[in-house]
Amino acid sequence: MMFARLFHPARAASRVAVRAGFRAVAHAAGRASLPSVTAVAVAAGVLALAGCASPVSRFYTLNGNDTGTGAPASTRPAGSSSMLIEVPPVDVPPQVAKYQFVVQTGPTQVQVLEQERWASLPGDEIRRALSSDLTARLGAIDVYGTPYPDGAPVYRVSVNVQRFESWPGSHALIDAVWSVRAVRTQAVLTCRSVVSEPVAAGYDALAEGHRRAVQEISTEIAAGVQALAAAPQTRTAVPVKGASSTMTTGAGVIKVPCPTPQGVAPAA
Structure with missing residues (x-):
């Protein structure tokens, strides 16, 4: 069985026009001198690279050298102290748990800034800043992990x-619930800190405001650790090897009041 191909005048005319266009371009290129063609190619390449260049990103950290204690952490005799602390990972709200700055533009609106970034995730930044500041304040060692x-x-x-709010040109706010627990005992202290630091315009000032807020929270946590360390300790039940029961050295939960905030501004 044979099939005849249908002739489409419009398609045929289109193919003829395309071929004619290619021939015209080839003819023009042949008449042009090599230097001019090269110059055009180089110029086109430069423009393409300029159009593809990405804006430069800026990175910020909360763990500065200033521990807020009047001396760098490296100069304090932490290694000679018998106090040990553990600072595990810090939880932050999902909407700000990213490298980009998330800034408030209104009560219900935020903006994600691609070029303004944290050196690590905000939770990691807060954890490292707290660990550095607490070990300096308490002369302790962070033995987490x-x-x-x-x-x-x-x-x-x-x-x-x-809450971890960034208001450019206004304030940096951290609202945190924290606890201090004496490991292997019933002693625990649970408190809340709400710190709002005024900031000037610019993202450097915003990062610095958050750093000061973390240091203020660290001041209260350090006071809580010291209060808990001074309280009588009650150990939890400990299994006795080779026995079917457990042995305890006391009972009850030690209640220690939260430290009184000083210089903490109310939430905006």
Whole structure:
């Protein structure tokens, strides 16, 4: 069986026009001198590269050298202290748990800035800043993720950031619930800190405002650790090897009041 191809005048005319266009371009290129063609190609390449260049990103950190204690952490005798602390990862709200700055533009609106970025995720930045500041204030060692002697007193600091707000040219706010627990005891202290630091215009000032807020929270946490360390300790039940029961050294929960905030502005 044979099939005849249908002739489409419009398609045929289109193919003829395309061929004619290619021939005209080739003829023009042949008449042009090589230097001029090269110059045009180079210029086109430069324009293409300029159009594809990405804006430069700027990176910020909360863990500066100033610990707020009057001396850098590296000069304090932390290694000679018997106090051990643990600062585990810090929880932050999902909407700000990203490298980009998330700034408030209104009560219900935010803007994500691609070129203004944290050096690490905000939760990691807060954790490192707290660890650095607390070890300097308390002369302690942060043993999170590190083995330590079984009988050594250890104070675990847990932080849950409820709000992490950035208002350019206005204020930086951190609202955090934190607790200090004496490991292997019933002693625990749970408090809340709401810190609002005024900031000038610019993103450097905004990052600095958050750094000061973290230091203010660290001041209250350090006071909580010291209060808990001074309170009588009650150990939890400890399994006895080779026995079917457990042995305790006391009962009840130690109640320690939260430290009184000083210089903390109310939430805006």
